[in-house]
Amino acid sequence: MSGIYIHIPFCKSRCVYCGFYSTTRLDVRREYVKAVCREAELRRGYISGPFTSVYVGGGTPSVLGADVLAGLLSYIYKVFDIDRQAEVTVECNPDDVTPDFAHAIARTPVNRVSMGVQTFSDARLRFLRRRHGSADIPMAVDNLRRAGISNISIDLMFGFPGETIAEWRDDISRAVGLGVEHISAYSLMYEEGTPLYAMLEKGSVSEIDDELSLAMYDELVDRLTVSGYEHYEISNFARPGFRSRHNSSYWRQEPYIGLGAAAHSFDLRSRQWNVADIARYVDGISQGRVPMEREELDARTTFNDIITTALRTREGISLDALALRLGSAYRDTLLNGASHYITDGLLAVTDGRLHLTRRGIYVSDMVMADLVLVDE
Numbered sequence: 001m002s003g004i005y006i007h008i009p010f011c012k013s014r015c016v017y018c019g020f021y022s023t024t025r026l027d028v029r030r031e032y033v034k035a036v037c038r039e040a041e042l043r044r045g046y047i048s049g050p051f052t053s054v055y056v057g058g059g060t061p062s063v064l065g066a067d068v069l070a071g072l073l074s075y076i077y078k079v080f081d082i083d084r085q086a087e088v089t090v091e092c093n094p095d096d097v098t099p100d101f102a103h104a105i106a107r108t109p110v111n112r113v114s115m116g117v118q119t120f121s122d123a124r125l126r127f128l129r130r131r132h133g134s135a136d137i138p139m140a141v142d143n144l145r146r147a148g149i150s151n152i153s154i155d156l157m158f159g160f161p162g163e164t165i166a167e168w169r170d171d172i173s174r175a176v177g178l179g180v181e182h183i184s185a186y187s188l189m190y191e192e193g194t195p196l197y198a199m200l201e202k203g204s205v206s207e208i209d210d211e212l213s214l215a216m217y218d219e220l221v222d223r224l225t226v227s228g229y230e231h232y233e234i235s236n237f238a239r240p241g242f243r244s245r246h247n248s249s250y251w252r253q254e255p256y257i258g259l260g261a262a263a264h265s266f267d268l269r270s271r272q273w274n275v276a277d278i279a280r281y282v283d284g285i286s287q288g289r290v291p292m293e294r295e296e297l298d299a300r301t302t303f304n305d306i307i308t309t310a311l312r313t314r315e316g317i318s319l320d321a322l323a324l325r326l327g328s329a330y331r332d333t334l335l336n337g338a339s340h341y342i343t344d345g346l347l348a349v350t351d352g353r354l355h356l357t358r359r360g361i362y363v364s365d366m367v368m369a370d371l372v373l374v375d376e
C-alpha cells in the first residue's frame with residue numbers, strides 16, 4: 001500500500017486559527033499546478049506503485065476549479081501506476097461545491113470529498129473567518145450526493161471561546177444529520193504565529209478549561225458511537241467500511257510521495273519535505289530539481305514515529321510487527337515503558353497489539369511523550 005499526496009497551498013482568505021502553509025495569491029495557481037506535474041515526472045521512481053490512495057489537500061484544492069483539478073489528476077494518473085480501486089480524495093470548501101463543481105469532479109477519478117465544515121454556527125464561522133456560512137454545508141453535501149459522490153468526510157471543531165456543551169451537542173447532531181460517512185473532530189488549537197494566538201496573547205479570547213474540553217470530547221465519542229460511527233483514531237470516526245485509507249496508511253507507516261510546496265514524503269527509510277515557499281518551489285522545479293530537505297531515519301526515530309502514529313489508532317501497535325521491523329529489544333523497551341500505564345488502565349494489550357484505552361485517550365499526548373525515546 002502506498003499513497004500520493006498533492007498539496008494545493010491556495011486559499012481565497014485565511015482563517016484565524018490556521019497554521020498551515022497557504023497563500024491568498026491565486027494568480028500563480030496555473031504555474032504552480034504545472035510545477036506539480038513536472039515534479040511528478042521528476043520523482044516518478046521515488047516509490048513503486050500501484051498506489052492505493054491519492055489525496056489532494058491544502059490549502060483549499062477546490063479553489064483551483066474543477067477543470068484544473070481534473071487536468072492535474074489526469075496527469076498524475078499518466079505518470080503513476082494508480083490502483084483502479086484507489087481512494088481519491090479532494091478537500092473542498094463548502095461554498096465551492098456548486099452543482100456544476102460536484103458534477104465535474106464526479107467525472108474525474110475523485111471518489112471521496114473532505115470538507116472543512118468546522119461548525120454549523122454562523123457566529124462561530126465568522127469568528128474563525130471561514131468564508132462559508134452554515135447554509136452552504138447541507139447544500140454542498142446535497143450537491144455531492146446528487147453528483148454521485150458516496151463517500152463524504154467533514155471536519156468539525158470544538159472548544160471555541162465561550163462555547164457551551166449544549167452548543168457543541170447541537171453541532172454534533174447537525175453533523176450526524178448530514179449522514180456523511182466520515183467525521184474528523186479537533187479541539188480549537190492556538191498555534192503560535194496565527195491571528196488567533198495573537199488574540200489569546202492580547203487577552204481578547206481565552207481558552208476553555210480542560211474539564212469542559214474533555215466533556216466535549218466525551219460527548220463527541222458517545223454521540224458518534226451510538227450513531228453508528230467507529231471511533232478508529234483519536235480524532236476520526238467512520239461508518240463501517242469508510243475509514244480514510246489515505247490517512248490510515250500514514251498511521252500504519254506505509255510509504256507515500258508528497259508533491260507540491262511544503263509536501264512531505266516517506267519511503268520507509270527516509271522522509272523528505274519540499275520547501276514551504278511557492279516561488280522557490282516553482283523556481284527549483286523549473287530548473288529540474290525538487291527543492292527539499294531530507295532526513296535518513298534510524299531505528300530510534302522510526303520507533304518514535306510508530307509510537308506517535310500507530311498508537312493514535314484503535315488497533316494500536318502490533319508488537320510482533322515492531323519486533324520484526326526494529327528487533328525485539330525495541331518491543332521490550334516499549335512494553336517496559338508501557339507497563340505502569342497498562343497497570344493504571346491507560347494502555348492495554350489486545351491480540352498482541354498495544355493500544356490506548358478510552359481513559360488513555362484523554363492523556364494520549366502525555367503517554368506518547370513518555371514512551372518515545374529521547375537522546376541521552
Ligand code: SF4
Binds near residue numbers: 015
Ligand atoms: S481554508 Fe484551510 S488551509 Fe486555508 S486558511 Fe482556512 S484552515 Fe487554513
